[in-house]
Amino acid sequence: MRISTWNVNGLRARLDFARLWLTDRSPDIVGLQELKLPDDEFPHEFFNELGYQAVVHGQKSWNGVAILARDGIELKQVGLPGGEDMGARLITAEVGGLEFTTVYCPNGKTLTHEDYGRKLAWYDALIEHWRTADRNTAAVLCGDFNIVPQALDSWRGSDADGDIFHTDAERDRLNALLQCGLHDLYRVSAPDEQAFSWWDYRGGAFHRKHGLRIDFILGTDAVRDRLQGVQIDRDYRKKQDGLTASDHAPVIAEIA
DNA sequence: ATGGCTCTCGCGGAGAGA
Numbered sequence A: 001m002r003i004s005t006w007n008v009n010g011l012r013a014r015l016d017f018a019r020l021w022l023t024d025r026s027p028d029i030v031g032l033q034e035l036k037l038p039d040d041e042f043p044h045e046f047f048n049e050l051g052y053q054a055v056v057h058g059q060k061s062w063n064g065v066a067i068l069a070r071d072g073i074e075l076k077q078v079g080l081p082g083g084e085d086m087g088a089r090l091i092t093a094e095v096g097g098l099e100f101t102t103v104y105c106p107n108g109k110t111l112t113h114e115d116y117g118r119k120l121a122w123y124d125a126l127i128e129h130w131r132t133a134d135r136n137t138a139a140v141l142c143g144d145f146n147i148v149p150q151a152l153d154s155w156r157g158s159d160a161d162g163d164i165f166h167t168d169a170e171r172d173r174l175n176a177l178l179q180c181g182l183h184d185l186y187r188v189s190a191p192d193e194q195a196f197s198w199w200d201y202r203g204g205a206f207h208r209k210h211g212l213r214i215d216f217i218l219g220t221d222a223v224r225d226r227l228q229g230v231q232i233d234r235d236y237r238k239k240q241d242g243l244t245a246s247d248h249a250p251v252i253a254e255i256a
Numbered sequence B: 001a002t003g004g005c006t007c008t009c010g011c012g013g014a015g016a017g018a
Helices: A011-025 A044-049 A114-132 A168-178 A185-189
Strands: A002-007 A029-033 A053-057 A065-069 A074-078 A090-095 A098-104 A139-144 A215-219 A227-232 A251-255
Touching: A002 A011, A002 A098, A002 A139, A002 A215, A029 A139, A044 A053, A053 A090, A065 A090, A065 A098, A114 A168, A185 A215, A185 A227, A185 A251, A215 A227, A215 A251
Parallel strands: A002 A029, A029 A098, A098 A139
Antiparallel strands: A002 A251, A029 A065, A053 A065, A074 A090, A090 A098, A139 A215, A227 A251
């Protein structure tokens, strides 16, 4: 089974590109982030024709998450309890024998912006939700976390420590989440490799290898024990057939 | 040191993203 996460940076602008990716990679379950459209504009027909059902938590202009799957997708949770003031950023479904959650964690903007404190508070709500919910033993939490776990995951290495995305306060939250019994499946698969999932559109960042690893697939012990490999699909950060890519690459995990 | 691009809304230019 192939599970994946992908911040599409605007679903309407990415539809033709998404068709290419889904057809080429054939993932079984996909967590999507940054839809930037309301629920009633989600293109269900488009995905049905490609063989996918969808559950959606959207909003106008900003944020928005969805889960795509072949069939048997059962909606379980829409929105993060205690985090709704930050927009549509969490959705959970039971699918393929997994409890599958995808999140679009807040950006925080800058260390002095009020959104930075709201980002940390949103993470606290996510940790509390994950800690207290009745949970399938085979659970996945994937998405755009907007935190760089360690120096290896930033093109600037430890020089970026303390900057937004790289602060101790943010990393403490990510670690607290992992201590709820989750594993960063990319790091399980490749403990010492450097690979990025996001590159700025500006200044040729992709070709200069100026990226960050901020998109993760986290899994419980039961998922980790079935892990066969994880790929960050950087080919799909490149233009395809003249179509513009998202600034995030998809991440794909193969589960037995 | 700064901004460098792309998206949305909506029709002009601004805000957000990371």
